[in-house]
Amino acid sequence: MELSEKPRIATAGIVRSAAPRPSSNTAASNGYDPDRTAAFSDGIDSAELLRMYQQMLLIRRFEETCGQHYSLGNVRGFLHLYIGQEATGVGAISALEPRDYIVTHYRDHGHAIARGLDTNRIMAEMFGKRTGLSKGKGGSMHIFDAAKGFMGGHAIVGAQLPLAAGIALAQQYQESDAVTMVFFGDGATNQGTFHETLNLASVWQLPIIFFMENNLYGMGSAVGRVRLRGADFSDALGAYDMKTVSVDGMDVLAVREATQQAVDEIRAHGSPIFIEAKTFRFVGHSFADPGDQYRQRSEVDLWRQRDPLVTYPKTLLDTGAADQALLDGISAKVDATIEAAVEFATSSPNPDLSEASDDVYA
Amino acid sequence: MELSEKPRIATAGIVRSAAPRPSSNTAASNGYDPDRTAAFSDGIDSAELLRMYQQMLLIRRFEETCGQHYSLGNVRGFLHLYIGQEATGVGAISALEPRDYIVTHYRDHGHAIARGLDTNRIMAEMFGKRTGLSKGKGGSMHIFDAAKGFMGGHAIVGAQLPLAAGIALAQQYQESDAVTMVFFGDGATNQGTFHETLNLASVWQLPIIFFMENNLYGMGSAVGRVRLRGADFSDALGAYDMKTVSVDGMDVLAVREATQQAVDEIRAHGSPIFIEAKTFRFVGHSFADPGDQYRQRSEVDLWRQRDPLVTYPKTLLDTGAADQALLDGISAKVDATIEAAVEFATSSPNPDLSEASDDVYA
Amino acid sequence: MTERTISIREAITEGLAEAIETDENVFIMGEDIGEYGGAYSVTKGFLEKYGDKRIKDTPISEAAFVGAGIGAATVGLRPIVELMSMSFSLVAFDQIVNMAANIRYMSGGQVKVPMVIRAPTGAGVQLGATHSQSFETWLAEVPGMYCACPSNPHDALGLLRTAIKSDNPVIFAEHSHLYGSQGEVPNDYYEIPFGEANVVQEGNDLTLVSYGYGVHIMQDAAAQLAACGIDAEIIDLRSLSPIDYATIVGSVQKTGRAIMLDTARRTGGIMSEVVAEVQERAMDWLDGPVKRIGAKDVPWPYNRGLEQDILPDADEVVDAARKIIAF
Amino acid sequence: MTERTISIREAITEGLAEAIETDENVFIMGEDIGEYGGAYSVTKGFLEKYGDKRIKDTPISEAAFVGAGIGAATVGLRPIVELMSMSFSLVAFDQIVNMAANIRYMSGGQVKVPMVIRAPTGAGVQLGATHSQSFETWLAEVPGMYCACPSNPHDALGLLRTAIKSDNPVIFAEHSHLYGSQGEVPNDYYEIPFGEANVVQEGNDLTLVSYGYGVHIMQDAAAQLAACGIDAEIIDLRSLSPIDYATIVGSVQKTGRAIMLDTARRTGGIMSEVVAEVQERAMDWLDGPVKRIGAKDVPWPYNRGLEQDILPDADEVVDAARKIIAF
Numbered sequence A, B: 001m002e003l004s005e006k007p008r009i010a011t012a013g014i015v016r017s018a019a020p021r022p023s024s025n026t027a028a029s030n031g032y033d034p035d036r037t038a039a040f041s042d043g044i045d046s047a048e049l050l051r052m053y054q055q056m057l058l059i060r061r062f063e064e065t066c067g068q069h070y071s072l073g074n075v076r077g078f079l080h081l082y083i084g085q086e087a088t089g090v091g092a093i094s095a096l097e098p099r100d101y102i103v104t105h106y107r108d109h110g111h112a113i114a115r116g117l118d119t120n121r122i123m124a125e126m127f128g129k130r131t132g133l134s135k136g137k138g139g140s141m142h143i144f145d146a147a148k149g150f151m152g153g154h155a156i157v158g159a160q161l162p163l164a165a166g167i168a169l170a171q172q173y174q175e176s177d178a179v180t181m182v183f184f185g186d187g188a189t190n191q192g193t194f195h196e197t198l199n200l201a202s203v204w205q206l207p208i209i210f211f212m213e214n215n216l217y218g219m220g221s222a223v224g225r226v227r228l229r230g231a232d233f234s235d236a237l238g239a240y241d242m243k244t245v246s247v248d249g250m251d252v253l254a255v256r257e258a259t260q261q262a263v264d265e266i267r268a269h270g271s272p273i274f275i276e277a278k279t280f281r282f283v284g285h286s287f288a289d290p291g292d293q294y295r296q297r298s299e300v301d302l303w304r305q306r307d308p309l310v311t312y313p314k315t316l317l318d319t320g321a322a323d324q325a326l327l328d329g330i331s332a333k334v335d336a337t338i339e340a341a342v343e344f345a346t347s348s349p350n351p352d353l354s355e356a357s358d359d360v361y362a
Numbered sequence C, D: 001m002t003e004r005t006i007s008i009r010e011a012i013t014e015g016l017a018e019a020i021e022t023d024e025n026v027f028i029m030g031e032d033i034g035e036y037g038g039a040y041s042v043t044k045g046f047l048e049k050y051g052d053k054r055i056k057d058t059p060i061s062e063a064a065f066v067g068a069g070i071g072a073a074t075v076g077l078r079p080i081v082e083l084m085s086m087s088f089s090l091v092a093f094d095q096i097v098n099m100a101a102n103i104r105y106m107s108g109g110q111v112k113v114p115m116v117i118r119a120p121t122g123a124g125v126q127l128g129a130t131h132s133q134s135f136e137t138w139l140a141e142v143p144g145m146y147c148a149c150p151s152n153p154h155d156a157l158g159l160l161r162t163a164i165k166s167d168n169p170v171i172f173a174e175h176s177h178l179y180g181s182q183g184e185v186p187n188d189y190y191e192i193p194f195g196e197a198n199v200v201q202e203g204n205d206l207t208l209v210s211y212g213y214g215v216h217i218m219q220d221a222a223a224q225l226a227a228c229g230i231d232a233e234i235i236d237l238r239s240l241s242p243i244d245y246a247t248i249v250g251s252v253q254k255t256g257r258a259i260m261l262d263t264a265r266r267t268g269g270i271m272s273e274v275v276a277e278v279q280e281r282a283m284d285w286l287d288g289p290v291k292r293i294g295a296k297d298v299p300w301p302y303n304r305g306l307e308q309d310i311l312p313d314a315d316e317v318v319d320a321a322r323k324i325i326a327f
């Protein structure tokens, strides 16, 4: 019975996926290919299917908890939550190997958790504690774990792109087959560094995935107000001669597959690939922003109906990949993990004042 | 007889022109349309045809003279000559009206002369004299004549683009139908400001012509070494939804026509247009550069065969638009103008040391 | 004349609205200043009230829209450009430093650039290394531009009026701590010229010089010093370019002692300029070295304790005073 | 030990070649450093000799390739990035100031950035307002980076070796006047650490402090002063970050008088820092104010006479000396 069910997961997964968008330079460059797909997701054992669910749920709960502790004053500064975009980060990063690198922007907790960074130390960083990944010096916008190839967490829009290109350059230089994945938003595509870095990666044929999380808004700016083409322009990046893939960012399996294809291709041939995932943040830009002035409640509701934390578990149940008890177990595990993280962060010491002057020079 | 000849000029002009390159977003966006063309260049009276020749020759002689005076130490700093590109600047600017604006980069003498700036005052600026357009404070790279809508002369690659967008924004704001034309090179397209400004002009639908003088080299860098696509990418700027025109920059009539079409269209509808003219500098990047390390003599020779100061007068003669005596007369006039400019520059005073502190604040 | 009490935010909002309403060439552009209402709500409601010709939301392209402001200014408009943070000025630094400040000179005086660049500045709210910087201290050193840093609503409105009327580029640095800070503002129209420091409090024993948020620190310090019988004079520079050296030197000639405070990093703060200049002009009147105080010379940390420790405070000023006056 | 006479250009070329040959993680990137041979011919022949893996021509995208240098450095390479001019650092200022300098701190010390940014700097060759600037004086004020400014071939090679071996970002500012300047260089391997000023000439009457091209101006001035019987000590900072205050203060304690010179603009020059610091540390030993000299506070003009007038020279130093020592 399980066997007969599995394909349905894939189908279920993919049917909702990549309403295949046209791509600029390459024929078959969208994430959609029913046959490969069926085959592929046969390849995902249900343990992995469940792991992805657990990660998405962990991110969702982590973000909700950060929000609560922001209100309590334990988390400060700017706090950008990933709620709504979980399927994108989890699907994309699940296709990477430990030797690969990730560079991202300030909306970075989701990516950090998907990469498997220690939630205790992420939470401790949110609390500004010495036990945080950045010893409390970086905060929410600057999560780093170099040992896991997680190279930040960068708060200047677009500034992470050149950095990522440099890391990819180093892989090429050292003849490693490691891939560098850099995340950025739709708003970041308007920065000069976006253009300069895509051109550099293209002319140098760097092993990098430009992963655009197109959540349709840059802070309060609907993408249609800052780009004539509106939300759909990833198919118009011809100037860079870069393969471009468009995928449904609310579908973790579709994102995983599209990314896996890109990763395989880069390991084989090394050229950069641009992936765009359409997704949505259910909450405000940062914790300060109610997120309702510049967009209609109806639009948010429409996207909430595609909440991966509703649709994906439903698929798991429908297809028999999991039963409710299993999901409840995962949920309990996640709650325990979050509780432990908060406990760890709360009980951890603040950095010593003397440490302010450490880590300035190597 | 003259009448019957005229079309041939146009044809001659256009046949060599815009080997119609595909354009990204718009059907009929290359500079080529035989009917309009014939009609159009019937519209150019021979006086205008000769004026364009005179301007090209004036630029050529002006640049040669600057070179001589650089060797003599009268012209200093960086000197970037326009030799070889005369047809582009003259053709493009001949389509503008006095109310229009021009912004350009450091290779600016050609544009300044084509715009009709006083050669005496340009030369005086080259010599750093008080009578120079910028009172000797700007030099070769910073030629300005605000009264003629000539807004510089800018020496940071790509920095003139946002400035030009702002001037175009002001025209739109003031509901003027004036067009702003900004010149830049192939190398400048790799700067972030290129991307940011094209997007801004596109989303705000600014009345601006982005005029790319693609002379195939940015200093010593062949465009193919800094862009995967090589020389041809103006047809791949789809992300900006901007009409794109490609034209033969060695053909003054083709450039004039393509530009005229763009100007007419912008006055009517206001959207930005991108024009690329393929051209070539016969000399080094700046006077310091022999210009032979990074390119083959054969390539230079090939382009020299298309020297507009050889081909265009030949066309004028072949088609009877001018006879040798007429051309000799023009040549003599040009020589006299240059001589007068050098005399004016030489005899002009240097700025007073006290003037160093003027013009810092308004 | 009658006054009213408003916040610095309200004063700036009022100054901007006044300019939009009285000069058709004034327009405002920046990221999320329209539909979103501005990151610090300074332009809340402007888009609805004045329309999108006067209130322009921009893409996240600081170099392009700052440069566009310069271009528009050279042909007769009077742009007011908002940066979401002074820290983001770095991505537009070439346009500000090389273009806005130089274009008049390079053109031999043919063009002018009547543009204001407004931005919240300063550390202290745990934004970390890239979002807490005070680049107005560098920009104030560039010839061809002015720089104003109000410490209270009265100055904010008066300096902003001067900034918008100036035919030169003006960096207008608004310390993010002070948006809510209240103060009295005259109902009648007034302007505050650049280059005229404000003697916040007269005193004979010691001269305390700062600007922006630093003035509030100096006021706390002066109160503590008064309790110890030290009579401090407080000078608020109000503009970092030009700097009113006459007032500072005059005060130092009276007191013989000075402490100068940046809330920016000590190294690279504007007070290095002021101290160097004042010791040169007033050495003969100085009873001891001019003390310079600023934030510690490290990047800005996120942790609150570390950030507070790095920031200068009134106690540091008082300790410095102790070192130069035995009490 | 045996020496040879070479130019600063040769010293830098040698230091770069040595690094390429001895450390496989070192590579050089920048605009036209390869096929073109470098705007100032420092890397002439490198592409042919070392290949395009080690010698990378870049597009005109300073922000991107400086940022790429930072990224490569965080994962083990040792990039040497050439900017064609220090003036062009502005288009990459965010990458340099916000990324290169902060990333180690923001990551709690997890990453380091062993990168050198080399660039010709300084005015005096009539390049005008946008091409004549000396932004190393700002960059030297940023914590997390070092800044070196050699004045002679010996220091150029010794400081460059230290820069390339440093695990921190280093701004290496090469004054364009000095590329041809000759001097003796030891044949044996040596390094010159940052933060150790060089006492070029000992003297008892007056301390002259500068760096880079300014040291040559100070030497001319010292010669003139010697003719008037004034015995000047000349200090070459060699690195603007860190600054060797011990040597400066020690000298001032001996001489009681100091003149400090930037060839950059006086306002915004590094000497404002040095003067402010030295008066605070050594006021008791000073017989008079520390004199600060720099270029006039205006944009750089093209005209030779104006530019020369704006630039400081030995006569200005001698005049300043006259004001603080009657002779």
Ligand SMILES: Cc1ncc(C[n+]2csc(CCOP(=O)(O)OP(=O)(O)O)c2C)c(N)n1
Residues within 6 Å of the ligand: A107, A155, A156, A157, A184, A185, A186, A187, A188, A189, A213, A215, A217, A218, A219, A285, C031, C060, C062, C084, C088, C091
């Ligand atoms: C250079 C710069 N400009 C502005 C900002 C302020 N800012 C932070 S996030 C943001 C919006 C970015 O939108 P997007 O790239 O779509 O990413 P998202 O937040 O939607 O994930 C802005 C304007 C910044 N951090 N850096």
Ligand SMILES: Cc1ncc(C[n+]2csc(CCOP(=O)(O)OP(=O)(O)O)c2C)c(N)n1
Residues within 6 Å of the ligand: B107, B155, B156, B157, B184, B185, B186, B187, B188, B189, B213, B215, B217, B218, B219, B285, D031, D060, D062, D084, D088, D091
């Ligand atoms: C930001 C910046 N980087 C580098 C330079 C040095 N530079 C001046 S012109 C030039 C080449 C520009 O080539 P292109 O845009 O093709 O124009 P062309 O000189 O061919 O007309 C370079 C690298 C500069 N002036 N500004």
Ligand SMILES: [Mg+2]
Residues within 6 Å of the ligand: A185, A186, A187, A213, A214, A215, A216, A217, A218, A219
């Ligand atoms: Mg977004």
Ligand SMILES: [Mg+2]
Residues within 6 Å of the ligand: B185, B186, B187, B213, B214, B215, B216, B217, B218, B219
């Ligand atoms: Mg070119």
